[in-house]
Amino acid sequence: MSKKLIAGNWKMNGTLEGAANLAAAVSDGLRAERGLLDRCDFVVCPPFLHLAAAQEVLKAAAAPVALGAQDCAFAESGAYTGDVSAPMLKDFGCRYVILGHSERRQYHNESNDLIAKKAALAHASGLVAIICVGETEAQRAAGEESDVVENQLNESIPAGSTAENTVIAYEPVWAIGTGKTATVEDVRSMHAFIRRRLQESLADSAKVRILYGGSVKPDNAKELLAVPDVDGALIGGASLKADQYLAIARGA
Ligand code: PGA
Numbered sequence: 001m002s003k004k005l006i007a008g009n010w011k012m013n014g015t016l017e018g019a020a021n022l023a024a025a026v027s028d029g030l031r032a033e034r035g036l037l038d039r040c041d042f043v044v045c046p047p048f049l050h051l052a053a054a055q056e057v058l059k060a061a062a063a064p065v066a067l068g069a070q071d072c073a074f075a076e077s078g079a080y081t082g083d084v085s086a087p088m089l090k091d092f093g094c095r096y097v098i099l100g101h102s103e104r105r106q107y108h109n110e111s112n113d114l115i116a117k118k119a120a121l122a123h124a125s126g127l128v129a130i131i132c133v134g135e136t137e138a139q140r141a142a143g144e145e146s147d148v149v150e151n152q153l154n155e156s157i158p159a160g161s162t163a164e165n166t167v168i169a170y171e172p173v174w175a176i177g178t179g180k181t182a183t184v185e186d187v188r189s190m191h192a193f194i195r196r197r198l199q200e201s202l203a204d205s206a207k208v209r210i211l212y213g214g215s216v217k218p219d220n221a222k223e224l225l226a227v228p229d230v231d232g233a234l235i236g237g238a239s240l241k242a243d244q245y246l247a248i249a250r251g252a
Contacts, residue, residue: 002250004225005167005209005232007130009070009098010043019050020057025242027063033246036169040069040232040249043068043096044239048084049145055093068096068130071104071216074117076124086125098130098234100156103174110202112155120158123165130167130211131156134196137174141148146193153197163207169234170194175214177236183224190228219246221251 014022026044030036045068046054053105053193058065073083099122100115117131133152135145159168170190172182182190191210198205211235212224224230225248232252238244 002207002209003038004040004249005211006040006042006245006249006252007068007098007100007169007211007232007234008042008245009150009165009213009234009236010044010046010050010239011070011236012047013048013240014047016050016053019046020053022240023054023057023063023065024061025078026065026245027058027061029246030065031061033250034250036246036249037064039252042066042249044096045070045096051092051094053162061199067093068098069094070098070101070149072099072118072122074121075112076121081180081186084122086127087121090125090127096128096130096167098132098169100132100152102132102134102171104177106173112152115156116158117136119156119166120160123158125161128165128167129161130169132171132213133171133232134171134173134214135175136166137209140172140174141142145190145233149190149194153194157182157201161202163202163204163209166202167209167211167232168198169195169211169213171213171234173214177215179215181215181220181224182212184227187224187230188227191227195229207247216248218247221248223251225252 043066074085122129135148209231
């Protein structure tokens with residue numbers, strides 16, 4: 001399998017100065033520990049308004065860290081007040097865009113259909129879509145986690161998805177920002193399940209990266225990243241501290 005993808009989702013945190021400092025700390029840390037680049041690829045996803053600050057720092061340092069956004073519009077351009085389109089992100093220099101994060105599904109009522117539309121535009125614009133799936137606590141308690149994830153996969157991954165333009169992130173909603181992580185066994189079985197489902201729809205499914213997300217920290221990263229079919233991590237809280245973000249990569 002290829003390198004692990006270590007993705008930082010900065011969510012709606014920080015200031016311009018903080019974003020520049022965090023990007024600088026990640027870049028400095030990687031310069032001091034180049035061995036991490038043999039095992040991992042890196043992407044950070046700052047808030048839209050902080051992308052430029054992070055980009056400036058990463059470019060100046062020629063840091064091997066890609067940029068991603070946390071969402072994009074469902075249309076290419078036009079009268080969509082407040083939205084940012086996939087072509088704009090590509091034009092800016094983003095390589096990735098996170099789509100269908102549970103916080104978007106929850107607070108913005110994003111449906112699988114909408115996420116598939118956004119992902120198709122991301123693909124058409126030359127971006128890699130990180131498509132998030134995952135069940136709520138109630139769904140898991142009811143034993144519905146596989147059905148929920150299968151449905152999300154079926155409906156949010158657009159036609160034309162490949163290992164080149166698509167990454168899947170399994171993030172059990174109850175593990176996000178809570179300090180609770182899924183057990184290694186739960187992660188193993190869900191990631192294997194996702195891989196099997198992808199086999200039915202994607203030609204190069206074996207190469208699609210499947211990230212785990214939900215309270216990934218330095219102290220659990222090693223065991224989570226060692227699980228078969230876990231091809232990286234989508235990290236929220238711990239990605240706001242460069243030392244923790246890089247310590248997670250060290251677990252790969
Ligand atoms: P967390 O967030 O690491 O803070 O749990 C993960 C995510 O929401 O992507």
